[in-house]
Amino acid sequence: xxxSVIVFPGSNCDRDIAVALEKMQFKNQxxxxxxxxxxxxxxxxxxxxxxxxDYLRSGAIAGKSLIINEVKNAANSGCLIxxxxxxxxxxxxxxxLRGTLLRNKNLKFINKDVYVKVTNNNSKFTNKYKxxxxxNLNIAHNEGNYFTDQKHLDELKNNNLIAFRYCDEKGSIxxxxxxxxxxxxxxxxxxxxxxxxxxxxxxxxxxxEIISNKDGVNLFSSxxx
Amino acid sequence: MAKQFQLNSKKNKLKFSxxxxxxxxxxxxxGKVVQNTLVNMGINNLKSIRQGKHFEIDINxxxxxxxxxKIDEMCRKLLVNLIIEDYKINIIK
Numbered sequence: 001x002x003x004s005v006i007v008f009p010g011s012n013c014d015r016d017i018a019v020a021l022e023k024m025q026f027k028n029q030x031x032x033x034x035x036x037x038x039x040x041x042x043x044x045x046x047x048x049x050x051x052x053x054d055y056l057r058s059g060a061i062a063g064k065s066l067i068i069n070e071v072k073n074a075a076n077s078g079c080l081i082x083x084x085x086x087x088x089x090x091x092x093x094x095x096x097l098r099g100t101l102l103r104n105k106n107l108k109f110i111n112k113d114v115y116v117k118v119t120n121n122n123s124k125f126t127n128k129y130k131x132x133x134x135x136n137l138n139i140a141h142n143e144g145n146y147f148t149d150q151k152h153l154d155e156l157k158n159n160n161l162i163a164f165r166y167c168d169e170k171g172s173i174x175x176x177x178x179x180x181x182x183x184x185x186x187x188x189x190x191x192x193x194x195x196x197x198x199x200x201x202x203x204x205x206x207x208x209e210i211i212s213n214k215d216g217v218n219l220f221s222s223x224x225x
Numbered sequence: 226m227a228k229q230f231q232l233n234s235k236k237n238k239l240k241f242s243x244x245x246x247x248x249x250x251x252x253x254x255x256g257k258v259v260q261n262t263l264v265n266m267g268i269n270n271l272k273s274i275r276q277g278k279h280f281e282i283d284i285n286x287x288x289x290x291x292x293x294x295k296i297d298e299m300c301r302k303l304l305v306n307l308i309i310e311d312y313k314i315n316i317i318k
Contacts, residue, residue, distance in 0.1 A: 057306055064303060093306075100308045107254050147251070147309060181252075 001224055003028045004041040006071065008062045013048035013084065013204065020204040021045070024220040031067060038070040043080045043223055046071070046087030048140070048202060058101065058143045059086060063093030072096065080124055080223065081196040085141055088188070088198035097191055097198045099148030104141070105181025111140040113212075114179055116164040116187045116201055117171050123190060125197045126163060127225055128218035134171045135164075135215040137201035139187075144180040144200040146189070156189060163197055164188035237287045240317040241296050243304060246277035251309045280304060281317070289316070 003026040007014045014030065021028045029039050038044070051062035062068070068090075075081050075096050083091040091097040104110055113136050118129040129135070148156070156162050164187040168177040178185045180200075188199030203216030247253045256276040263271050282299070286292040296314050305312045 056304070060303065060306070100306055102251070102309065103254060105252070105254060107258065149308070 001026050001042045002040060003043040003045060004031045004039055005029070005045045005047055006031050006033060006067055007047070008033045008049070008051035008065065010051045010053055011047050011049035011086070013086075013202065016202075017045050017047045017084065017204040020207045020216070020220060023207060024217070024224065026220070026224075033062065033065040033067050035067050036070065038067065038074060041074065041079060043082065044071055044074060046081070046083040046090050047204075048085030048087060051086055051090065054142075057089075057093070059089030059091075059093040062086075062090045068094055075191075075196055078193070078195055082125065082223075083196070083198040084202055084204065085139075085144075085200055088200055089143060091196065091198045096196055097189060098152050099146055099189070101141075101143045101200070102145040102147050102181075103143050104145055104179075109140075109142045110144070110179050111138070112179070113138050114201065115167050115169055115171075115177065117167040117173065119162050119165050120160050120190070122160070123163065123194045123197070123222075124225075125190075125194075125219055125222055128222040132171060134167060134169070135201075136206070136213055137203060137215055138205045138212065139179060139201050141180070141200055144182065146182040146186040146200075148183065153183060155192075156186075157184075159192065161190045161192065161194070162186055162188075163190055164199055164201065237285055239284050239286055239289065239292045241282045241284065241292070242315045242317050243280040243282065243296065243300060244277055244313045244315070245280070245300075245305050245310050246275050246312075248309055248311050 003021050089101050092100050118133045121129045121131045166185040167173045173185050203219040206212045206216030256274045260274040284292050300312050
């Protein structure tokens with residue numbers, strides 16, 4: 001499977017995702033944001049970081065970069081797109097995913113391992129997980145508080161487009177285990193065709209027992225499935 | 226200011242400011258913290274504070290309506306996230 005990782009000035013999880021993809025036998029290429037042509041890819045990853053120093057709004061400037069038009073075209077023709085952390089913020093700024101990510105409710109940058117529940121395992125991204133499986137993933141963000149209008153929220157719920165929700169160790173979804181104030185504890189969502197996934201937690205940081213755990217591995221093996 | 230406006234208009238230049246604020250039903254934690262701090266400082270007749278962004282924009286255009294339209298386009302396309310933010314365009318000169 002061929003993957004492309006888009007690199008912006010200020011991206012800082014691009015190497016991590018590249019290492020994870022290569023470990024999982026993806027044929028990966030890094031693509032600088034000023035490129036106007038994308039290499040042929042089955043998966044495009046928009047990595048985490050602080051593209052353009054989070055100027056204006058997180059992801060706003062990256063969302064208007066040259067390569068994004070190519071990403072949009074690829075998305076429309078069914079290519080798989082994964083946006084992690086700042087990548088999720090960029091996807092909402094481009095309009096590929098609806099809603100937006102507000103500042104964390106407690107106004108603090110949060111960097112910790114949290115529990116998330118796989119609320120939909122029927123997708124190209126999550127099919128190797130069990131439904132309602134609880135994962136321990138790292139989050140590291142200042143704007144992860146997902147917000148959208150009621151109509152879109154209903155759509156997300158009715159069409160099962162919420163991929164991950166923050167929960168406690170036992171899988172209970174409640175306010176106390178909502179790290180950033182996100183609507184309905186949302187940690188990741190799909191677009192209506194489910195070829196685009198945006199998520200705040202970092203699966204690429206969870207692919208090796210030596211440094212963390214392997215809860216992120218199945219996201220990549222799902223893609224290969 | 227009227228004189229300056231004429232002068233700028235002659236020079237094909239107009240100056241605008243844009244104020245961007247979070248919509249009323251969107252939680253503004255920064256505004257809330259500023260508000261609480263002011264209350265703690267003893268300013269107790271304070272009702273509410275919303276924090277926002279301010280842009281100053283010079284544009285090479287002499288027609289006010291055309292310029293305003295351009296500024297509006299900038300707002301909708303980049304400066305403002307219409308899901309959560311409102312904006313006001315003001316002419317400075």
